[in-house]
Amino acid sequence: MGCVATGVMSLGAAVHGQDAPISSIDWLSDSLATPVVAVAPSNEPPVANSAGIESVTVTPLGAPSPDGIGLIGRRESGFPGNLWGGSELDKLRRLIATLPIEPLPAQQDLIRLLLLTELDPPIGAGPEGFLFQARIDALLARGAVDEAAEMLKRTGSKAPAIFQRAFDVALLQGREDAGCHQLRATPGISPSYSTRIFCLARTGDWQAAALTLDTAKALGHLSEEEDALLARFLEPELADGAEPLPAPERPSPLVYRMLEAIGEPVPTAQLPLAFAHADLRETAGWRARIGAAERLARVGSLAPDRLLEIWSEQKPAASGGVWERVEVMQALDAAVTEADPSRVASLLPEAWAEAQSAHLELPFAALFGPRLEDIVLSGQSAALAFRVGLLTDAYERLALTQPPPPGEMDAFLVALARGLPEEAKAPGVLAEAITEGFTTGTLPETLSRPLADGRIGEAILLSMSVLENGAGGDLDDVTNAIAFLRSVRLEDVARRYALQLMLLDRRG
Template identity: 50%
Template structure:
């Protein structure tokens, strides 16, 4: 046993001189290392001994793999074919996490779409890893993990992301089983020690830690975290460890294991998923769900379930939102128009002011629009309904009394537009009638539609504060490529959100 562990430690030694795998995400752990070349080293093999579904490398280019078929997205197969992968990667990396919901949904669709790869790609993984890293930045762990498994996560760069995603989603044992089953990826000693504990071999884990200390391949921070994880009694009475920066998923899991789980409030979005566990406090669960819902990475119904799970015992912030939602939810379930009218303004204001207006509209927009509410509340309910996915149904029978609302209804119906006075409304009206800009049209006709769509999304980064001409061009382009629904949703969100 000792000889095999020493061999493992020595094998990890050359990794100290190797650069960590490159990534746009600084918190990805250096959990894998490149061992010294060996003629008898087995090649990377598919993770056939686990539940992970993979595809052997070489069968299909990974940047062609997706989760959404062309039948679901409506995108042509050559959406990315004519683009430079490096250019696509930069555009994807530049997309903000707080964009208009319609733009967030459009970008996510492009990240998950099954499309032909760029023809000019010299590195077939450039676009693939840009898509994965964007999903991780948004906290979309399930989608990133599914995409990795479908494409094949057997090489180090892909497996590293799959490993970290598995740790953050709580699939420790599965991650370690996959690492053991795939000898072509070489774990660092901290990852190996962690996996030994997950397999129940605590003695071997302790011996490996001692070996790593002796030969100097585990740094001081890792030694302390692993030591506390393996034998917390040795550190009893000492102050808690200082979390490393950047905090990696492995370090997070080690801290979690010793009862010093870091707050995820100031950590990247991907860590927020850990706070959705039922063992986490109610307030922390709500805050994590709110962050993920804002990024369109979590179904708002999950947030609704958390809001209504218990009775708030305090006031301010999260508790006021939970209380307001509970009040409105009860009024809707009771079918009492006056109670709904009383509860609606407060609930909407609290949700809107914290960036959760789109989620609120998705949850309640259609139901509110069907109710016979007093005029003031009815007008608010109409605007919320027009921000929901059912905007066209809401607009069908609407009879707005205000000019701005009438303009919004006309957008939703596809009627002729007579905008109220103002640069934003005029830009929206022009965008819903103007010809598409030549530069974006040229990209689309050259097999670079995806690139053009990402460019259009960036034009609207500032939302209603964007340059009016950018609003015109983005809306006109979306319409020109048949994305009428996306254009209308975008226009309504610019106008009302």
């Protein structure tokens, strides 16, 4: 991900708001005995719901907020440190929770940059790290488990909600023992019975785990489903000859790992993206590995080189579906490596069609675009190779140094890659809307008002729905999206977004 935000305007300061926890994911493990819930401020006097003694979480006064933590420095990202300005904390969290999961790649890169950049915490940020939690949840929703793990590692926070996420990330990474060790090493954290039993068993204390299960059952703290799963987890022989447990539709990472341990794994294809990492392990079947790799590569959560490695592990033993894609990708890789122009020319159209069918055009371009530059092609294969190159980070260099294929469309694409689409004839209404976006100075009020108030980060988050609508075919929002991106000096994002609108079809 390059520096896409060079020169973004500085922001001012204002007020903040806070509400109950907001998350873009609904499958966190119930790993704590008493989940900590943030409650919105209220003028009503506190009223007890019961006479029981509630758990209290104590946070040192003046503890730093994890909301500013990131993996990308502000200078590298191009964002100013005060990007959030005077935006309300609660509003930022809500906007992050509703970000699209699979937008156009240029938009996806911008989302990741916002989630990963080290920025000044917003006004009202506290040690609970509410914005940090929202960013972690958004990363997990996109399958960016490793990035979430690194962010969590940098917090040093003992806040229960942050521990809960760190525990789940350890499970998603297959690092159960590390998650259990962290649980034991974190004072003030009270695990749920399921978590306690799981960790006792993982550390080899089966007797204590069985005793804890009996205690939990006697106290009525387990559902029938939890009881059945934990019993089989501790005594696998109970499953001999028994019907498999009902597969949960939305398992938590803890439930997923226990089902896997008793030999009843849940297929990850229909689970949230974060679970796909489980199928990247060597123990998974090749088809499952391919499916997981493609899902993650599609949203930028797996490097293209890793995708090619998994595509290339074996020779397909069947035909149709994914096997046709694997076969043609392997053949094209070999032809490009051997610099065989005739073979590349014959394979490239089919390989590109397979990439399109799986929405893997950007990983495909990253894998083959730079290598195709060194192969002399002609006709339609040369035109296709040129367009594939325009989907890479080298789009502007290609437009300035490579002779474009003949035709109105490619002349427009070259002008667009140079940031001057008005210098070429627009080959259709979409191109006209794009050109207007590069030439107009008008923005919709929903975006111009936060800009005028200095709430630039909030405005970028608000623009995500406009970019999404533009990709869906709304021509007015195509113009608005491009005009907005350029107004905050996100020129690279604007050009790549426009090129992807022209070269990829995400409508419907």
